[in-house]
Amino acid sequence: MEHSLKEFFDRALKEVSLDCTVFGFHEGELKVLLLRWKGIDGWSLPGGHILLDESVDDAANRILTQRTGLDDVFLQQFYTFGNVNRYVYHPEKELLEKMETTFGKGFFDGIIFRRVVSIGYLALVEFDQVQPTPDWFTDECRWWSLADVPHLLFDHNEMIDRALKALRQRIRNQPVGINLLPEKFTMPELQRLYETILGRQFDRRNFQKLLMSYDILERLDEKRIGAANKSPYLYRFVKEKYERAAAEGVSFTM
Amino acid sequence: MEHSLKEFFDRALKEVSLDCTVFGFHEGELKVLLLRWKGIDGWSLPGGHILLDESVDDAANRILTQRTGLDDVFLQQFYTFGNVNRYVYHPEKELLEKMETTFGKGFFDGIIFRRVVSIGYLALVEFDQVQPTPDWFTDECRWWSLADVPHLLFDHNEMIDRALKALRQRIRNQPVGINLLPEKFTMPELQRLYETILGRQFDRRNFQKLLMSYDILERLDEKRIGAANKSPYLYRFVKEKYERAAAEGVSFTM
Numbered sequence: 212m213e214h215s216l217k218e219f220f221d222r223a224l225k226e227v228s229l230d231c232t233v234f235g236f237h238e239g240e241l242k243v244l245l246l247r248w249k250g251i252d253g254w255s256l257p258g259g260h261i262l263l264d265e266s267v268d269d270a271a272n273r274i275l276t277q278r279t280g281l282d283d284v285f286l287q288q289f290y291t292f293g294n295v296n297r298y299v300y301h302p303e304k305e306l307l308e309k310m311e312t313t314f315g316k317g318f319f320d321g322i323i324f325r326r327v328v329s330i331g332y333l334a335l336v337e338f339d340q341v342q343p344t345p346d347w348f349t350d351e352c353r354w355w356s357l358a359d360v361p362h363l364l365f366d367h368n369e370m371i372d373r374a375l376k377a378l379r380q381r382i383r384n385q386p387v388g389i390n391l392l393p394e395k396f397t398m399p400e401l402q403r404l405y406e407t408i409l410g411r412q413f414d415r416r417n418f419q420k421l422l423m424s425y426d427i428l429e430r431l432d433e434k435r436i437g438a439a440n441k442s443p444y445l446y447r448f449v450k451e452k453y454e455r456a457a458a459e460g461v462s463f464t465m
Numbered sequence: 466m467e468h469s470l471k472e473f474f475d476r477a478l479k480e481v482s483l484d485c486t487v488f489g490f491h492e493g494e495l496k497v498l499l500l501r502w503k504g505i506d507g508w509s510l511p512g513g514h515i516l517l518d519e520s521v522d523d524a525a526n527r528i529l530t531q532r533t534g535l536d537d538v539f540l541q542q543f544y545t546f547g548n549v550n551r552y553v554y555h556p557e558k559e560l561l562e563k564m565e566t567t568f569g570k571g572f573f574d575g576i577i578f579r580r581v582v583s584i585g586y587l588a589l590v591e592f593d594q595v596q597p598t599p600d601w602f603t604d605e606c607r608w609w610s611l612a613d614v615p616h617l618l619f620d621h622n623e624m625i626d627r628a629l630k631a632l633r634q635r636i637r638n639q640p641v642g643i644n645l646l647p648e649k650f651t652m653p654e655l656q657r658l659y660e661t662i663l664g665r666q667f668d669r670r671n672f673q674k675l676l677m678s679y680d681i682l683e684r685l686d687e688k689r690i691g692a693a694n695k696s697p698y699l700y701r702f703v704k705e706k707y708e709r710a711a712a713e714g715v716s717f718t719m
Contacts, residue, residue, distance in 0.1 A: 224580060225480065226478050226480040261547065261582075267547030290542060291521065325478070462718050
């Protein structure tokens, strides 16, 4: 850890940061990973600044690994946020003062942020695999249901809105699911994922027919025991076929 | 005009720039707008830095208007370029020295670029409407056929590659054409545009059938006189319907 922010920013970009909207899927709901800032009780997305010797994509991977314990996850840029007032402190100046109380007087000396532009990344992760881990200026990292997300610091509510739109756009051209579901899942679980992301219901038979037409799913000789109705078959994605379909594109229109 | 770069960067972001890949369509070819730098005979995309009091989207619009004479054109972010070595001078240091020869000794004093991240914008414009206009450190601005684009400064060849991929991705979900074609056009001209962007040929009847199914085109009671074969009908986009289809999405799969 650095002893001052100045020390950190001697080897990091000041005017550019990145923020990750990390989506997980749990109990039929989309969840998003948030951090609570020390001393000010405000929540934000996971993010950070880019070191001078790393690319922005590498920085995003580093930060995501630090917050989740995972590497090699689905992580893509979706939009760069550059409004003039997006990074004003919240409430103005108060954040700075409260952080000096927490981190010590002089912690911010020598740092002038004129403005910060932030690159928005969208991450899809398997909920059960994540170990939410706060960073040095936050004291809690946990999942929130999308419906319960509080008023966040900076423009992070807008970031989540745009990330969700980007995900909805993507699901129309690319298979989605290998990153969000456990290895084996039932067709109703996959359907519920699509319905949750798109915010609408689909006919069971049409959904199954369309998804099977992509030729990316393999039905296993196993059933989910203990399901509410008759035991449904388990499926899994065939990784190579999934990746080919992701690269070539599919058309999800129902 | 500023008397030094330092004066300019007192009111602009240093570590963030933007670059626009401006596509036009002319004589059955995709064209891209490039600028030749004074004194060094290297070419680049139009771009620039963001003023402290303007959003990045406003900056992109400002720069595009300055280079083309157009406003209110199709302009969207597609990727932010942040590799470590993307902004090294080309060839290293030589650019700086040559520019000092052109702009005067000391022009760069007080400016330290540790690194610059650039936001890539994709613009679609009507070829005939553009008045290519150089900026203060370039002496020529003109269209290049995509196939003839030279080795560009910085990572701008990669930017064009990615912009074209983004356009191809977009054409699968959104109608494309209102920005690239003149008001009235023939069905073969529209088909040629799609074929050029996607780099493949389509069956004439299937193409017409699919495009008409979007309900965004109006066939006029006019024909193109003097065409090679029988005079083809002219069409135009119905703006409100086109915009609705762009927002709701269409599926172009042939």
